Amino acid sequence: MAKIKHHNFLNTVHEVFTDAKQAGVLHLYAGGKSFSGRTIEVGGRELYHFGTTGYLGLELDPRLKKAAKEAIDSYGTQFPLSKSYISNPLYEKLENSISEMYGYPIVITKNSTLGHLGVIPSAVDDDDVIILDHQVHWSVQNAAKMLKTRSVPIEMIRHNHLEMLEDKIKKYQHSKGRIWYMADGIYSMYGDYAPVKELMGLAKKYSQLHFYFDDVHGMSWVGRNGTGYVLDQLGELSENVLLFGTLSKTFGASGAVLACSNPQLYNKIKTFGGPLTFSAQLEPASVAAAIASAQIHLSSEIYELQHELRERIDYFNECLSITELPLIDRNESPVFYIGTGMPKTGYNFVNRLMGEGFFVNLGIFPAVPVKNTGVRITISRHNQKMEIQALVEAMEYHFPKALEDTQTDAQRVFHAFNMEPKPLNGPKVSSELTIEVFDTIDQIEKEEWNQRLGGQGVYDWEGLKFLEEVFQDNPEREHNWLFRYVVIKDADGIPVLMTFLTVSLWKDDMLAQAQISAAIEEERKIDPYHLSSMVLSLGCLFTEGDHLYWNASHALGKEARDTLLETMEKLEHQFGAKMTVLRDFGEHTPWNESLYGQGFLRVQMPNACYVVLDKVDSMEDYLKLLSSRNRRHFRKDVQPYLDRAKTLVLPKLSKSELEQVKSLFGEVQSRNLGLNTFSFPDSLFEKMNENHLWEFILLCSWDKPERIVGVMFCYTNLNQVYVPAFVGMDYDGLEEFAIYRQLLYRTIERAIGLGIPKIDFGLTAAFEKRKLGATVEKKYAYLQTNDNFILELLGIMEGQH
Numbered sequence: 001m002a003k004i005k006h007h008n009f010l011n012t013v014h015e016v017f018t019d020a021k022q023a024g025v026l027h028l029y030a031g032g033k034s035f036s037g038r039t040i041e042v043g044g045r046e047l048y049h050f051g052t053t054g055y056l057g058l059e060l061d062p063r064l065k066k067a068a069k070e071a072i073d074s075y076g077t078q079f080p081l082s083k084s085y086i087s088n089p090l091y092e093k094l095e096n097s098i099s100e101m102y103g104y105p106i107v108i109t110k111n112s113t114l115g116h117l118g119v120i121p122s123a124v125d126d127d128d129v130i131i132l133d134h135q136v137h138w139s140v141q142n143a144a145k146m147l148k149t150r151s152v153p154i155e156m157i158r159h160n161h162l163e164m165l166e167d168k169i170k171k172y173q174h175s176k177g178r179i180w181y182m183a184d185g186i187y188s189m190y191g192d193y194a195p196v197k198e199l200m201g202l203a204k205k206y207s208q209l210h211f212y213f214d215d216v217h218g219m220s221w222v223g224r225n226g227t228g229y230v231l232d233q234l235g236e237l238s239e240n241v242l243l244f245g246t247l248s249k250t251f252g253a254s255g256a257v258l259a260c261s262n263p264q265l266y267n268k269i270k271t272f273g274g275p276l277t278f279s280a281q282l283e284p285a286s287v288a289a290a291i292a293s294a295q296i297h298l299s300s301e302i303y304e305l306q307h308e309l310r311e312r313i314d315y316f317n318e319c320l321s322i323t324e325l326p327l328i329d330r331n332e333s334p335v336f337y338i339g340t341g342m343p344k345t346g347y348n349f350v351n352r353l354m355g356e357g358f359f360v361n362l363g364i365f366p367a368v369p370v371k372n373t374g375v376r377i378t379i380s381r382h383n384q385k386m387e388i389q390a391l392v393e394a395m396e397y398h399f400p401k402a403l404e405d406t407q408t409d410a411q412r413v414f415h416a417f418n419m420e421p422k423p424l425n426g427p428k429v430s431s432e433l434t435i436e437v438f439d440t441i442d443q444i445e446k447e448e449w450n451q452r453l454g455g456q457g458v459y460d461w462e463g464l465k466f467l468e469e470v471f472q473d474n475p476e477r478e479h480n481w482l483f484r485y486v487v488i489k490d491a492d493g494i495p496v497l498m499t500f501l502t503v504s505l506w507k508d509d510m511l512a513q514a515q516i517s518a519a520i521e522e523e524r525k526i527d528p529y530h531l532s533s534m535v536l537s538l539g540c541l542f543t544e545g546d547h548l549y550w551n552a553s554h555a556l557g558k559e560a561r562d563t564l565l566e567t568m569e570k571l572e573h574q575f576g577a578k579m580t581v582l583r584d585f586g587e588h589t590p591w592n593e594s595l596y597g598q599g600f601l602r603v604q605m606p607n608a609c610y611v612v613l614d615k616v617d618s619m620e621d622y623l624k625l626l627s628s629r630n631r632r633h634f635r636k637d638v639q640p641y642l643d644r645a646k647t648l649v650l651p652k653l654s655k656s657e658l659e660q661v662k663s664l665f666g667e668v669q670s671r672n673l674g675l676n677t678f679s680f681p682d683s684l685f686e687k688m689n690e691n692h693l694w695e696f697i698l699l700c701s702w703d704k705p706e707r708i709v710g711v712m713f714c715y716t717n718l719n720q721v722y723v724p725a726f727v728g729m730d731y732d733g734l735e736e737f738a739i740y741r742q743l744l745y746r747t748i749e750r751a752i753g754l755g756i757p758k759i760d761f762g763l764t765a766a767f768e769k770r771k772l773g774a775t776v777e778k779k780y781a782y783l784q785t786n787d788n789f790i791l792e793l794l795g796i797m798e799g800q801h
Contacts (some may be wrong), residue, residue: 012601016343016365019596023347025362035060037382040359047359048387050377055221056305057333057381058252058296064289067120071288083281090287097294098247101225102259102303104237105266110279112216112244112256116143119258120212121181122269123242126150129176131168133183133194134789135159137214138366140182141792146376158789159187160195163204169206179208185215185230189363189376190328191335196233203240212241220250221334223307226297227331247290251297254286305381309334312379312388322461325399326413328374337363338395339374341413343404344597346373347393349402356394358387371416371599371786386632402726406597407562414572416432416599416786433496433556437571438485441465441500452498452549455720457760463717464500466691467542470684471504473770478505478532478678481540482575486567488560496560498549501541503567504574507532507676508790511605511781517673531790532678533578536571541677542725544584544608544762552590561591565598583781584608591782600782606675609761609774611748619749626773638745641738645699645709647746653689653696661685661696661711664728671731675764688713697724699739710739714749721758722751740765743774 013607020026032041037060042050063264071090081089093187099106109115124130129145134156144154153172157164168654169179183194194213202210219231228245237243239262247255260266272726282290296302312335320327326339340346343364350362353375360374368374375395377386403409414420438444441464454460456468464483471481482503488496508531509517523530539547551557570581582603585591592602614621623634653661662685669679699710709730724747729739744761751759761769766776 007701012603013366015602016370016596019343019593020347020362023344023351025347026364027351037380038384038387042354042359045354047354047357048212048391049359049382050379051359051361052378052380053217053249054252054384055250055309055378055380056252058220058250058305059292060382061292061296062251063296064252064416067288067292068285069137071284074420077282077285078283079281081281082279086282088284088287090291091281092283094287094291094294097291097298098257101294101297102227102231102237102245102257104259105259105263105270107258107260107266107270108247108282109256109258110255110282111248112137112214112246113139113142114279115244115258116140116214117146117258119242119244119269120144120449121146121150123140123212123265124152124180125177125284126152127177128180129153129155129172129178130180130182131155131157131165131375133157133159133181134792135187135189136183137188137216140184140212140214144182156789156792160192162198166202166206169202169209173206173208177208178210179206180210180212181211183214185213185218185228186333186335188217188335189368190337191217191331191333192329193229193331193333196230199240203238210242212242212244214244216244216246216249216256217333218337219245220297220302221306226251226302226306229741231259239265247286247293251290252293253290255282255290309379309381312381312383312385315385316377316379316388316392319389323392323396325392325409325767326374326419328417328419334379336377336379337374338377338399339372339413339417339419340402341371341373341416342408342597342599343370343373344602345402345406345408345413346375347396347597348405349375352398352402353391353394358391359392365601367787369786369788371784373599408566412566412569415569418786432491433560433563434489434491435567436487436489437567438487439483440468440482441485444485444487448495449498450503450718451493453500453547455718457538457543457545457717457721457723458715458725459500459545459547460717462693463543463715466687466693467540468680468688471540471542474681474683476681477529479681480504483540484571486564488555488563490556492623492725495549496551496554496556497564498539499547499564500540501536501538501571503534503536503571503577504541505529505532505678505679506535506537506541506579510676511603512676514673521673521676533640533790534576535579535581536568536575536577537581538583542680545760546584558594562598564742565595576677578787579783579785581781581783584779585777585782587780589780598784600784602780602782605779605781606763606768607776608643608779609766609769609776610774611751611759611761611774612757613748613752613759614757616752619752622748622752622773623687630771630773634745637738638741638772639740643746644702645737645739645742646702646705647742648698648700649695650698651692651695656706657698657708658685658689660708660764661698661713661728664708664730665713665726666728667731668727668729670762693717697743697750699737699742699746701737702732709733709737710743714747714750717755719754719756722747722754722756722761723760723762740768741772744769748772 009666028042030040037057039046116139155168172179177474185194213230216226220226222229223232230243243259245257247253307521328337328339340349346362353360363374363376441461446461449461468483474480484501487498490496509520520531568580693716695714697712698708701707701709711728712724713726761774770776
């Protein structure tokens with residue numbers, strides 16, 4: 001939905017990980033002087049290990065350890081030269097062994113991440129296009145992004161969505177060379193598969209289609225010679241497939257491997273592949289261990305190991321099948337995922353399982369959508385059936401306890417993963433709070449609402465009455481909003497929390513970079529609703545400010561907050577919204593920690609601006625309060641233009657004037673891609689013109705008095721705040737009249753004349769507003785969704801256009 005800028009995205013990940021670290025489930029250290037694979041020491045306790053990716057247990061095989069030791073004795077701890085010059089003495093044997101395993105030419109890389117960085121830019125030509133499955137591993141996405149500098153288009157499709165893939169193929173089949181689809185063979189979080197056979201069927205239909213599979217989680221435990229899931233499905237490696245496997249994880253050593261049956265492409269990658277050329281080569285110990293593992297893979301023993309693991313996987317599936325636990329994808333891979341929904345439930349569940357003696361991994365954003373937090377469990381040959389059964393019993397016991405501890409229920413978890421709800425114990429519901437949800441402001445007493453939420457933006461009682469009238473019964477779907485009012489009271493009938501919500505259609509790129517929105521708007525010329533979603537939001541797209549009354553000091557304040565969040569989740573499901581957005585919060589809101597635990601991500605919004613006019617009696621007095629720099633700005637960039645236009649403040653416009661200001665607003669709205677929203681209905685302006693709380697500040701040309709060059713649409717809220725909600729400008733007169741700066745000046749002048757103590761200047765254009773004395777405040781929104789697709793798609797587009 002709202003695009004997260006790169007630096008802000010990293011901050012968001014940092015905050016999520018910090019939250020999980022403080023909960024004791026991330027960035028842990030293993031202890032002990034040795035490692036058996038079956039158990040792992042954490043915090044001085046031996047826990048049964050259900051978190052390894054060494055599914056076959058080869059990392060502890062005596063033959064691999066012996067080979068590694070002997071290699072160190074013979075060749076040292078490293079061979080410090082690029083492979084482009086010379087390889088260490090063991091490399092040739094390793095390459096021959098791995099090539100024999102696959103039956104195709106191979107390239108050994110230091111690890112899969114560096115491998116992707118080396119291979120993808122070499123394999124993809126400038127006239128190609130890349131299509132990413134939105135759950136393909138981060139390392140593949142990151143390497144693909146490098147090709148933006150070469151103007152290679154990068155598209156993204158929903159996970160395993162073949163119809164969407166075919167649409168993208170059709171889009172490029174006549175304008176591009178090869179069309180690369182990049183996916184995982186086995187996905188690392190849920191353990192689900194790429195539909196390899198169906199993809200090959202699509203390739204028969206479109207000869208341009210090529211595949212890049214990262215199958216590191218499918219390696220060793222399946223397939224001929226343990227060469228993985230993808231090759232097992234393919235049968236043979238065709239020339240339109242590049243296949244990545246691993247020499248670490250299940251293979252038991254270190255490094256990664258690319259298999260390629262296309263001789264020309266193979267030579268191109270092998271000769272020069274960026275990090276493949278310049279990075280250090282594998283250490284002798286790793287090479288020797290990989291050779292030892294390859295010999296096992298080339299023997300019949302690999303099938304015995306696969307069979308032993310398969311028995312454990314089948315047993316775990318059998319144990320899970322008689323429970324009501326939310327297993328997200330039932331399959332035959334060694335990766336399992338039990339959903340918890342909210343992060344705080346995941347923290348609680350992981351800690352409970354560790355308390356019972358089981359080490360499992362937390363699945364959390366950005367690896368999964370934040371609302372799809374869960375417990376990732378991996379089965380290996382180290383695990384015995386006794387502890388597998390004990391783990392299932394512990395999960396079955398503690399899962400409802402974790403739900404209860406975190407004031408949630410199983411139905412919310414199943415909804416988060418779009419699964420059929422199953423009957424599990426839910427949380428205890430307090431009888432001390434009452435919650436009412438109204439669908440119109442008419443159902444709430446005016447004085448009660450204004451006492452707590454009046455005097456801010458266009459959402460006092462009268463303002464909301466106005467908005468309800470504007471955003472209903474319109475022909476366009478984006479112009480029809482649902483309003484809901486939430487009032488939570490204590491046993492004495494005193495409000496603890498009050499707010500209003502809207503359900504409306506948002507552009508997914510609303511907060512994206514302007515150039516990204518510009519590119520998407522080209523698509524919208526054909527499909528007006530391209531990349532748009534229904535959103536449940538605190539407040540609405542028309543308003544800005546503190547949309548929430550919350551008595552934090554009340555004994556039931558925290559419970560009221562959690563009740564609101566649960567209510568919003570129910571409304572999201574009821575109305576089919578794709579995302580829930582809470583806005584506009586300050587930088588240090590006390591809601592921050594709770595919202596992370598509830599599955600919300602924080603993103604920065606455009607800064608909010610306001611002007612305080614207490615004890616300011618005239619414009620002259622106000623200008624004296626400005627800094628010396630801002631006074632210079634006024635004298636140079638504002639004052640010389642004040643006489644170039646006639647200023648009018650009108651409570652009502654003529655029909656021709658109204659048509660002009662509509663057009664001027666449209667000019668601004670179409671250009672304001674930094675906050676890209678749908679237009680407003682025409683009825684908005686007619687209803688403004690009929691409403692006594694709205695007025696219009698006009699700038700008119702002296703030469704042609706009938707020509708309006710600028711307009712500010714202003715709302716008066718209980719005589720406590722003046723709200724210049726929108727601006728309209730004639731862009732042909734920007735330089736001649738300094739329209740925007742004049743309008744800001746005249747708005748301040750008008751508020752002083754009315755004796756109103758504050759101006760709410762809203763979002764965007766903070767630089768210009770600051771120069772005329774506005775205070776600028778950082779604002780944040782919190783997003784909750786179980787769909788990362790749009791966030792990732794907009795991240796892929798960043799810098800591409």
